[in-house]
């Protein structure tokens with residue numbers, strides 16, 4: 001299977017293997033890599049996957065996309081990435097909350113956030129790709145994070161041979177707990193630095209470094225090249241397709257659905273990577289009907305899905321679901337490419353960078369709306385939903401998950417659709433203890449992580465994940481803050 005850039009206008013040129021796509025991250029023309037065709041997943045195949053543990057489901061799905069990878073090696077990498085010592089009790093458990101609401105918990109990995117699902121396997125895929133493409137240089141991973149990606153990437157790449165990693169985060173855009181998790185990161189090949197501004201400033205800074213020829217040459221002279229671990233990398237996206245298939249298998253195994261029954265999914269969305277992976281699963285043939293795109297007060301996607309205009313020229317809100325505080329959802333480009341083709345994608349992306357907005361045709365909008373529903377949740381609604389879900393459904397959700405639950409509830413009350421729905425849960429409540437405690441009834445006295453974990457344990461009657469408690473006693477290693485135009489000084 002070959003991969004093509006979303007901005008490539010000539011479908012016979014510049015195709016690359018999956019190893020090359022993973023090694024490059026962003027395509028040289030600024031587009032994102034997509035497989036030239038989407039493999040088919042039959043219902044029979046789904047039924048056989050249902051009999052396998054998560055790591056084997058992952059091997060099967062990944063090998064359909066990464067056709068140049070040796071399947072035995074993929075199987076080994078999936079076992080290492082998703083095994084019991086990294087994901088205790090299984091990689092993506094599905095928890096029944098009500099008769100129609102099933103919570104797909106993607107935060108049982110080492111950093112307690114859904115980014116682990118991709119970032120525990122991605123470094124292994126890149127390592128293999130370097131060997132497969134006979135690369136002699138080191139890879140330098142650059143990450144812009146609004147919180148959870150940074151820690152998950154650091155943990156995933158830590159002490160991997162032939163790879164260094166630098167993580168940039170917006171100085172006031174992450175929680176104290178997220179900051180502490182990153183600042184205390186262990187490993188010889190890691191660096192962490194804060195950037196003045198918001199997530200988009202950090203992300204644009206990373207994009208600028210990637211597209212700067214002079215910096216690429218400078219890296220070349222120093223014996224390395226830049227690569228990405230952000231959700232624009234196909235190596236991040238492909239592993240996320242797996243848990244949608246896995247959730248469907250688990251619903252089958254639990255007798256909640258019969259083979260072929262349609263389900264809905266609802267996804268708390270920022271950069272559009274997670275929900276787009278679900279769309280690919282649907283395109284493969286997994287019986288998914290509606291996809292509910294849940295946003296917080298930064299409702300740029302809600303407006304797009306409802307009206308066809310993507311407009312990032314608006315006020316940016318800092319919310320209690322910071323990993324979704326995004327005005328440029330990079331992976332939306334991949335959906336546009338599938339729905340509208342390369343010319344239209346190139347036009348929209350050019351308009352987005354020139355004017356900060358674009359509008360798609362009626363025809364494209366109709367296609368989009370035949371699958372996607374856009375909803376958003378204000379800060380007050382998110383908090384109220386978190387409290388209601390905890391008190392009345394006995395389910396403790398984090399703030400991002402609560403945005404999704406609120407949007408799901410709104411969708412049901414608008415449409416009356418009682419289809420069984422997988423609502424994706426993207427972080428442990430203990431990653432956002434301040435806002436979770438405030439929402440369920442007690443505003444904490446300060447933001448000190450140790451106090452917050454204790455308080456949430458007391459209020460909820462649950463236990464903090466060991467991975468988070470352990471962070472509290474580690475020394476802080478990284479304290480640097482830079483302005484966005486100076487981000488490269490951290491690398492050279």
Ligand SMILES: *Cc1c(COP(=O)(O)O)cnc(C)c1O
Pocket residue numbers: 113114115148149231268269270271272273274275323324400426427
């Ligand atoms: C990254 C993240 C999201 C958003 O996922 P996208 O793939 O960027 O849409 C939602 N919730 C949490 C906790 C995250 O870390």
